[in-house]
Amino acid sequence: MTKLEKLRPCLEGARVLVTDPVDGLLLEALKAAGLEVDYRPGITRGELLVAIPGYDALVVRSRTKVDRVVIERAERLKVIARAGVGLDNIDVHAAHEHGIRVVNAPGAATQSVAELTIALLIAAARRLHESIELARKGIWKKVMGVELYGKTLAVIGFGRIGRRVTEIAKAIGMDIIAYDVVDISNYAEKLGVSVAHSLHDALAEADAVTLHVPLTPDTYHLMSWDEFRVMKRGAILVNTSRGAVVDSEALLWALEEGIVGAAALDVLEHEPPETEAERKLAAHPRVILTTHIGASTIEAQRRVAVETARKLIEALADARGC
Incomplete structure (x- = not known):
C-alpha cells in the first residue's frame, strides 16, 4: 500500500x-x-x-x-x-x-525563472524590443546593442534561482559578483564567483544587475534612489523576483538620468500598473516589461x-x- x-x-x-x-x-x-x-x-x-x-x-x-x-x-x-x-x-x-x-x-519554478532572467538580460543588452517594433512598422533600421561576454553581472539574492542564473550567465562568459544577507561563501566557491561585502559594493561593480530576493519588510524598495546612484552609468537592471523590491519612481529617475541604460522587468509593485511611475515605466523606450511570466511554463x-x-x-x- x-x-x-x-x-x-x-x-x-x-x-x-x-x-x-x-x-x-x-x-x-x-x-x-x-x-x-x-x-x-x-x-x-x-x-x-x-x-x-x-x-x-x-x-x-x-x-x-x-x-x-x-x-x-x-x-x-x-x-x-x-x-x-x-x-x-x-x-x-x-x-x-x-x-x-x-x-x-x-524549487519547482527555478529553471523557468532562470531562463526568463537570461532571456530578459539578453533582450535588454541587444535592445530586441526596439528592433522588433521597428520591423513590425516596416522600418529596417539597425539597433546597436552590447555583448554580455566579459561583462560583470551582480546577482542579488543567491538562492536556488540566483545560483541557476549564475551557472547560465557563466556559460555565456560573464563574470559574477554575488550578494546575499546570509552566508553564501560555500555556494560562491563551488560556482567560482566573488562575494560582495555589501549591496552597494555589488552594484558599483556591475554592468548588469539581476534581483532574486523574496519580498519582505527588509527588501521592500531594496533598489531605490541611493542604490541607483552607486550603479555604473548605463547598467542593465533585471527583476524577475517581486515588483515591490524596486522603487518605481527611483527607477524612472535612474532611466531618465542615464544611470540605468535599460530595465527588463517581469514584475511591478502593482500589476497591472497603477501609479503614474509604473505607467511611465511600461511605456518607456528602454524598458522591457513582461506580464509576470517567470513560472509560466508547462x-x-x-x-x-x-x-x-x-x-x-x-x-x-x-x-x-x-
Whole structure:
C-alpha cells in the first residue's frame, strides 16, 4: 500500500478550495487523495470571504490575497498552499497564530525563472524590443546593442534561482559578483564567483544587475534612489523576483538620468500598473516589461502541481492526526 493509499481514509471528506488557475495535475492529485476539490479560479474577494469557512485547505497562486481578514473567517482551515514560490500575498504570521500551516513549492519554478532572467538580460543588452517594433512598422533600421561576454553581472539574492542564473550567465562568459544577507561563501566557491561585502559594493561593480530576493519588510524598495546612484552609468537592471523590491519612481529617475541604460522587468509593485511611475515605466523606450511570466511554463507548472499537492496532502494529514 502506498503512502497516499494509507492517508486516503483519513483525508476523505476534507474540502479544498482552489481560487487561482493551476495545472490539472494538482487537481487530479488532490482528488486522488480523497479530497473534495472546488475549483473556482477568479473568485472575488467577497465570494472568498463567504465561502472560506467551509474549507479545510486553500490553494492560491499570486492573485488571491490571503490576509488576516480571510484567515479569521476560515473557521476550519488547516492548510494554505501557495502553488508557486513567493508568500507575500499570504499573511503567514496570522496563519501561524491561527494554527494554519502554510506550504509552497520553492524549487519547482527555478529553471523557468532562470531562463526568463537570461532571456530578459539578453533582450535588454541587444535592445530586441526596439528592433522588433521597428520591423513590425516596416522600418529596417539597425539597433546597436552590447555583448554580455566579459561583462560583470551582480546577482542579488543567491538562492536556488540566483545560483541557476549564475551557472547560465557563466556559460555565456560573464563574470559574477554575488550578494546575499546570509552566508553564501560555500555556494560562491563551488560556482567560482566573488562575494560582495555589501549591496552597494555589488552594484558599483556591475554592468548588469539581476534581483532574486523574496519580498519582505527588509527588501521592500531594496533598489531605490541611493542604490541607483552607486550603479555604473548605463547598467542593465533585471527583476524577475517581486515588483515591490524596486522603487518605481527611483527607477524612472535612474532611466531618465542615464544611470540605468535599460530595465527588463517581469514584475511591478502593482500589476497591472497603477501609479503614474509604473505607467511611465511600461511605456518607456528602454524598458522591457513582461506580464509576470517567470513560472509560466508547462514544465514549471507541472512541477509546481506535483510539489504543492504533495505538501498540502502531507500537511493536512498531519493536522488531522493521520
